[in-house]
Amino acid sequence: xxxxxxxxxxxxxxxxxxxxxxxxxxxxxxxxxxxxxxxxxxxxxxxxxxxxxxxxxxxxxxxxxxxxxxxxxxxxxxxxxxxxxxxxxxxxxxxxxxxxxxxxxxxxxxxxxxxxxxxxxxxxxxxxxxxxxxxxxxxxxxxxxxxxxxxxxxxxxxxxxxxxxxxxxxxxxxxxxxxxxxxxxxxxxxxxxxxxxxxxxxxxxxxxxxxxxxxxxxxxxxxxxxxxxxxxxxxxxxxxxxxxxxxxxxxxxxxxxxxxxxxxxxxxxxxxxxxxxxxxxxxxxxxxxxxxxxxxxxxxxxxxxxxxxxxxxxxxx
Amino acid sequence: xxxxxxxxxxxxxxxxxxxxxxxxxxxxxxxxxxxxxxxxxxxxxxxxxxxxxxxxxxxxxxxxxxxxxxxxxxxxxxxxxxxxxxxxxxxxxxxxxxxxxxxxxxxxxxxxxxxxxxxxxxxxxxxxxxxxxxxxxxxxxxxxxxxxxxxxxxxxxxxxxxxxxxxxxxxxxxxxxxxxxxxxxxxxxxxxxxxxxxxxxxxxxxxxxxxxxxxxxxxxxxxxxxxxxxxxxxxxxxxxxxxxxxxxxxxxxxxxxxxxxxxxxxxxxxxxxxxxxxxxxxxxxxxxxxxx
Numbered sequence: 001x002x003x004x005x006x007x008x009x010x011x012x013x014x015x016x017x018x019x020x021x022x023x024x025x026x027x028x029x030x031x032x033x034x035x036x037x038x039x040x041x042x043x044x045x046x047x048x049x050x051x052x053x054x055x056x057x058x059x060x061x062x063x064x065x066x067x068x069x070x071x072x073x074x075x076x077x078x079x080x081x082x083x084x085x086x087x088x089x090x091x092x093x094x095x096x097x098x099x100x101x102x103x104x105x106x107x108x109x110x111x112x113x114x115x116x117x118x119x120x121x122x123x124x125x126x127x128x129x130x131x132x133x134x135x136x137x138x139x140x141x142x143x144x145x146x147x148x149x150x151x152x153x154x155x156x157x158x159x160x161x162x163x164x165x166x167x168x169x170x171x172x173x174x175x176x177x178x179x180x181x182x183x184x185x186x187x188x189x190x191x192x193x194x195x196x197x198x199x200x201x202x203x204x205x206x207x208x209x210x211x212x213x214x215x216x217x218x219x220x221x222x223x224x225x226x227x228x229x230x231x232x233x234x235x236x237x238x239x240x241x242x243x244x245x246x247x248x249x250x251x252x253x254x255x256x257x258x259x260x261x262x263x264x265x266x267x268x269x270x271x272x273x274x275x276x277x278x279x280x281x282x283x284x285x286x287x288x289x290x291x292x293x294x295x296x297x298x299x300x301x302x303x304x305x306x307x308x309x310x311x312x313x314x315x316x317x
Numbered sequence: 318x319x320x321x322x323x324x325x326x327x328x329x330x331x332x333x334x335x336x337x338x339x340x341x342x343x344x345x346x347x348x349x350x351x352x353x354x355x356x357x358x359x360x361x362x363x364x365x366x367x368x369x370x371x372x373x374x375x376x377x378x379x380x381x382x383x384x385x386x387x388x389x390x391x392x393x394x395x396x397x398x399x400x401x402x403x404x405x406x407x408x409x410x411x412x413x414x415x416x417x418x419x420x421x422x423x424x425x426x427x428x429x430x431x432x433x434x435x436x437x438x439x440x441x442x443x444x445x446x447x448x449x450x451x452x453x454x455x456x457x458x459x460x461x462x463x464x465x466x467x468x469x470x471x472x473x474x475x476x477x478x479x480x481x482x483x484x485x486x487x488x489x490x491x492x493x494x495x496x497x498x499x500x501x502x503x504x505x506x507x508x509x510x511x512x513x514x515x516x517x518x519x520x521x522x523x524x525x526x527x528x529x530x531x532x533x534x535x536x537x538x539x540x541x542x543x544x545x546x547x548x549x550x551x552x553x554x555x556x557x558x559x560x561x562x563x564x565x566x567x568x569x570x571x572x573x574x575x576x577x578x579x580x581x582x583x584x585x586x587x588x589x590x591x592x593x594x595x596x597x598x599x600x601x602x603x604x605x606x607x608x609x
Contacts, residue, residue, distance in 0.1 A: 016494055017504045022421035029414025029475055030429045036472045037436055039455065040447025047450045061454050112342045115335040130343045136581055137350055138533040140551040141570040145353035147364075147557075148567070154365040155352070190346065239438075247440030250535060250555055266442055273446060273540070286450065293443045300438045 044293070047286035048072050052279070059283035072283040076291060087268060087288065094265040097177070097252075098245045101184035102238055108185065109193040109237070114226070116193075117200035131197070134190040143254045146183060147173065150255070175259035183255040184245060192237035199233020200226075231310055239303045246296055265292060350574075357568035364564055374564040383568045388545070389553070396532055396549040396573060398463065403470040403531040408523050410471070411478025412516070418479065419486045436476045445469060445540035452541070462543040469537035474530050478523040485519035518592040525584025532577050 046061035049068030053060045062068050079085035116127050134142065149155050150172035157169035172179045203226065211221040249266030256262040269292070272285030353364075357375065361368030376382050383389050418430050436444060448469045452461045461468070493515065497507035513520075535551040542548060548556075550573045557566055 016491065016498055016507070017420075021504065022417045022419075023423065023425075024417075025413045026417025026421055026426075026429060029410045029417070029479075030432065032410060032472065032475065033432050033436070036448060036451070036468060037444070038432070040444065040451045043450040043455055044443070044447045047454070061450065063455075108342070111335055112339045115332060115339045118332065127339065127343070130347065134346050134350075136529055136533075136577055137574055138535075138551055138554075138570070138577070140533075140535055140554040141353070141574060142350060144554050144557070144566070144570055145349035148353055148356055149349055149365070151365040153363070186346075186349075243438060243440050247442035247536070249442070254555065254557075269442060269446070273449070286446065289443055289446045292440065296440055296443075297438075 041293075044286050044289050047283055048290050050283040050286070056277075057279065058277040059280050069283075072280050072287040073290075075280065075284055076287040080291070087265070090263055090265055090268050093177075093263070094246065097181050097184060097264060098242060100181050101188065101245060102242055104181070104185045105189045105192045105241060106234060106238065109189050109196060110234070113193045113196040113200055113233075117197050117203070128197075131190065131193060135194075139187055140250060140254070142187060143183060143251060146186065147254060150179065173255060173257055175256040175261035177262055179255045180252045180262045180264075183251045184248065187251055188241040188245060192241050195236040195240060196230065196233040199230050199236065203229050229314075232307055235303060235307055235310075239300065242299065243296055246292060353567050354571045354574070357564050357571045359564045359567075362563050364562060364567060374568045378565070381563060381565050383565055383572060386565060388548075389565060389569045391546060392548050392550045392553045393569065393572065395463070395547060396551075397576070399466050399470055399534075399538065399549065400528045400531040402463075402467045403474055404524050404527045406467065407471040407474035407527050408478055408520065411475045411523060411527075412482055412520055414475065415479040415482035415486060416512075419483060433476055433479055436473060437480075441473065441536040442540075444473065445537045448472065448537070449540050460543055461541060462547045465541035465543070466538050466547060466549075469541050470531045470534060473534070473537055474527045477526055477530060481523045481526060482516065482519050485516055489515050518588045521584060521588045521591055525581055525588075528580050528584075529577055532573065532580075 043061060046063050046068075047059070049065070049070070050059040050061045050072070051067070051069040052058070059072070076087060079087040080091060082088065112131070116124065116131065119127060151157070152169050152171070154172075156172065157166065160166040161169060207225055207229065208221055211225045212218075216224065247266050247269075249264060249270045252262050252264045252267055260267075265288070269285055269288050272281050272288060275281065356364050356367075358370050358372065359368055360371040360373060371377060374382050376384055379385055383393075414433065418426065418433060421429075448465070452458050452465045452468070458464060489512065493511040494507045497511040498504070502510065533551065534549075535555065538547075538549045539552050539555065542552060550569055554566065554570060
């Protein structure tokens with residue numbers, strides 16, 4: 001029915017406006033995205049295949065694929081593949097951090113999203129507003145708040161030593177994995193909760209009542225009805241937090257004073273691109289960005305395919 | 318003990334456990350920020366140990382207070398300039414693109430739709446790197462600075478504008494524009510006087526979201542910054558590891574927080590007013606859900 005309406009609307013709108021009107025309306029946006037989204041992707045690959053400019057000793061991009069220099073890619077792949085390669089260590093650490101943080105976000109965020117989706121009345125609006133609030137507070141500001149709390153003499157250390165859990169203040173900000181992972185969880189969990197909330201909110205009460213009528217306990221209703229039906233919401237939430245987490249370099253930097261022991265792949269990219277322009281540094285940075293972009297697009301593809309599949313299954317069932 | 322067992326046997330029965338859990342979560346999510354705001358009023362230099370209330374870091378200190386330190390005022394100014402410029406450029410382009418993509422059927426429309434969605438699933442670090450190389454090596458902008466940052470923010474914001482607008486556009490039938498044209502309005506006039514007012518709340522929401530996206534942005538601003546003059550507040554916070562930070566940094570962050578919450582409040586209020594004038598239901602949920 002929606003489709004029927006859309007197509008009649010389409011006919012009348014094409015009739016109303018001059019030919020090509022809507023194509024022209026799209027043109028500025030499409031052009032902008034071609035010049036500043038598509039071209040930049042090409043620029044990254046061209047830079048990764050860039051060669052040294054003899055005059056300055058810095059890498060410059062090769063715009064013609066025929067002249068692409070493989071040195072930077074080769075270097076990055078070697079450092080990713082060999083057992084003690086620099087980027088292998090960082091990449092595995094990034095995977096570990098992101099995986100742990102995402103799992104914690106799901107465990108931490110699910111009950112909140114579930115509760116709010118079942119909430120009715122005045123409280124619902126209040127709680128939703130409070131859940132949305134972190135969206136509008138700068139991410140860096142939220143990290144800054146933790147830097148203050150986790151200092152040597154910060155509140156966390158004073159509470160923990162005061163209660164006798166710690167004898168001496170713990171150096172949270174001196175390159176500790178646990179701090180960075182918890183920082184990631186704190187930073188990203190609001191972005192996980194909202195799409196999951198949207199999915200749980202659409203879940204119809206009838207299904208749950210049917211399960212109860214058929215004799216299922218609340219707990220098995222949750223396991224066998226609610227959880228499977230919210231699978232797409234979980235996937236959406238995971239996708240939304242996972243993509244930026246893989247490129248994150250500011251959380252690790254701020255929460256460990258820039259130490260390399262907790263550096264993530266984003267930190268490697270950032271330092272390759274901006275510490276020096278000498279030699280192949282920027283070209284290697286570009287090659288690493290290319291690898292990251294490919295890796296992330298595989299994850300995105302997996303997300304799209306599995307969402308489509310479970311939507312199809314839901315439609316069949 | 319028996320309550321504990323009851324809890325595990327049926328933790329979802331009365332929601333009491335979940336309610337407590339949710340409130341704990343909210344406290345955890347917001348209290349650190351409240352504490353950081355509080356420390357902007359600290360009398361001493363520390364951002365961790367409370368030494369009494371003062372306005373030292375807001376106005377008192379002649380060199381280091383927010384309104385007296387040129388580094389801080391410059392960062393605040395730069396953040397605002399970027400947010401306003403991005404809003405002014407990205408919203409019109411995005412609105413036109415949303416209308417175009419919703420109604421243009423033909424060669425290239427599918428590809429354009431797909432292209433529009435791609436930035437939403439691209440990590441910001443990738444896009445920022447690409448724009449950095451493009452501006453430095455390809456387009457003749459030797460020292461991009463503010464211009465580069467605006468370009469980056471606009472690219473990043475366009476898809477959000479389209480997504481916000483699209484929901485509303487699909488809900489509007491051709492009747493209004495048909496009526497306007499039957500009354501003799503030429504197409505552009507019908508668009509301006511019949512369609513745009515209906516879309517006004519969504520356009521307002523788009524303005525608000527773009528403002529918030531830009532003012533909170535860090536990666537793009539950082540990658541495309543060329544000197545101290547193009548430093549924004551999030552960049553200032555990032556570099557605080559290297560400088561000796563004092564509560565004036567908290568005060569600066571607090572000021573930005575107040576500005577962006579005020580902008581969002583104004584945005585929500587404006588949306589409500591516009592929607593009511595149209596006799597439409599205000600869709601404050603638009604603004605909440607869209608940053609996904």
